[in-house]
Amino acid sequence: MKTIFRLITAGFFALLLASQVSAQKVDLLDFDKNGEFKIVQFTDTHINQKDEDISLVLDVINSVVKSESPDLIVFTGDIVTEDDPRTAYKEIAELMQSYNTKWVVVLGNHDDEHNTSRMKIAKLLTTFPNCLNQVSTDIFGTTNFTLSIGEKKKQALLYFLDSNAYSNLKPKVEGYGWFDNSQINWYKKQSQTFTEQNNGNPIPALAFFHIPLPEYNQVWDTDTLKKVGSKNEDVCCPELNTGMFAAMVEAGDVMGTFVGHDHVNDYIGVLYDIALTYGRCSGVNNAYGELPSGGRVILLTKGKREFATWIREANGKKVLEANYPKSFQ
Numbered sequence: 001m002k003t004i005f006r007l008i009t010a011g012f013f014a015l016l017l018a019s020q021v022s023a024q025k026v027d028l029l030d031f032d033k034n035g036e037f038k039i040v041q042f043t044d045t046h047i048n049q050k051d052e053d054i055s056l057v058l059d060v061i062n063s064v065v066k067s068e069s070p071d072l073i074v075f076t077g078d079i080v081t082e083d084d085p086r087t088a089y090k091e092i093a094e095l096m097q098s099y100n101t102k103w104v105v106v107l108g109n110h111d112d113e114h115n116t117s118r119m120k121i122a123k124l125l126t127t128f129p130n131c132l133n134q135v136s137t138d139i140f141g142t143t144n145f146t147l148s149i150g151e152k153k154k155q156a157l158l159y160f161l162d163s164n165a166y167s168n169l170k171p172k173v174e175g176y177g178w179f180d181n182s183q184i185n186w187y188k189k190q191s192q193t194f195t196e197q198n199n200g201n202p203i204p205a206l207a208f209f210h211i212p213l214p215e216y217n218q219v220w221d222t223d224t225l226k227k228v229g230s231k232n233e234d235v236c237c238p239e240l241n242t243g244m245f246a247a248m249v250e251a252g253d254v255m256g257t258f259v260g261h262d263h264v265n266d267y268i269g270v271l272y273d274i275a276l277t278y279g280r281c282s283g284v285n286n287a288y289g290e291l292p293s294g295g296r297v298i299l300l301t302k303g304k305r306e307f308a309t310w311i312r313e314a315n316g317k318k319v320l321e322a323n324y325p326k327s328f329q
Contacts, residue, residue: 021148029071029148035303040297041279041311042296043073043077043210043260044078044260044263044281045079046079046110057282058092063315065099069326072158073096073102073104074208075104075106076260077105077112077209078261082114084115085114089128093131102132103132104133104147105133106167107121107143108163111113118141119309121142122136132147139183141164145160149300150302156205157203159187159205161208164179164211167238167239175238178211178242184243191251194253195251195253203253204253204255206300213259214235214241216276222271228269229266230266231266233263249274255305256268256309256324258278263288266278266311270310270328277296280295292317294313306325306326307323
């Protein structure tokens with residue numbers, strides 16, 4: 001009986017190890033043979049099938065992806081805004097699978113305003129092929145996780161953060177949500193661990209979330225700082241500043257943050273060596289303003305603390321090219 005138990009136990013752990021190895025292979029991100037890694041950011045699609053706009057949004061995504069052939073696609077919030085998001089996400093997943101491209105989603109303030117909770121959406125995303133989402137349960141928010149780029153050695157890091165939805169201190173504090181202290185502490189620990197593993201040298205990193213930090217106002221309002229792109233509405237940031245930007249400046253790994261939320265802002269500017277960047281709204285019928293729908297492209301280079309970025313519009317135009325840090329020095 002003991003022998004049988006040992007065999008069963010050994011078999012179980014062998015299967016578990018095999019599944020872990022398989023998952024690691026599936027989740028692996030690496031630079032191409034030219035030492036480049038390309039990301040396309042889509043944001044604020046606001047898909048609601050009652051408006052029959054999903055096919056138009058998928059056309060925007062398809063146009064940009066066909067033009068850019070990214071290694072990773074990142075959706076930065078307010079993606080599906082309807083009671084049951086499963087059908088819409090299934091269509092998105094099928095499109096991603098047709099490209100055989102890895103993809104991730106961080107949630108915005110409108111994603112869970114209907115009949116599906118934030119946690120259910122986060123768990124749903126982990127079930128789709130090629131979706132690298134992870135569910136965070138030990139800190140505030142549901143889409144806080146990291147991915148690394150590099151097969152043999154971590155050459156770059158990607159932080160994905162849940163910027164939450166609305167103030168939980170109303171009516172004393174109105175407006176949008178902010179990063180909880182548990183998230184900031186989590187980021188600090190993650191960054192410190194990666195830096196220590198890299199002989200004390202911060203690994204070049206990017207961070208993706210939905211709601212802009214209060215510092216997005218500062219970078220725009222400082223006349224001496226160069227900006228590329230436009231600001232056509234107020235920065236809709238939280239009323240409270242809990243210090244995520246300060247933590248990133250102190251850690252020294254994050255080169256740029258990439259957000260959505262404000263549909264007609266698409267600028268990038270550098271403050272204290274961090275590029276504060278908007279994506280381009282990827283919605284169609286639901287988008288306000290006059291900026292053409294599209295996506296932001298980010299091109300990383302292996303072994304270098306720099307990136308190139310531009311907007312690829314759905315009409316095929318490549319606009320607002322910039323290079324970090326050269327364009328802002």
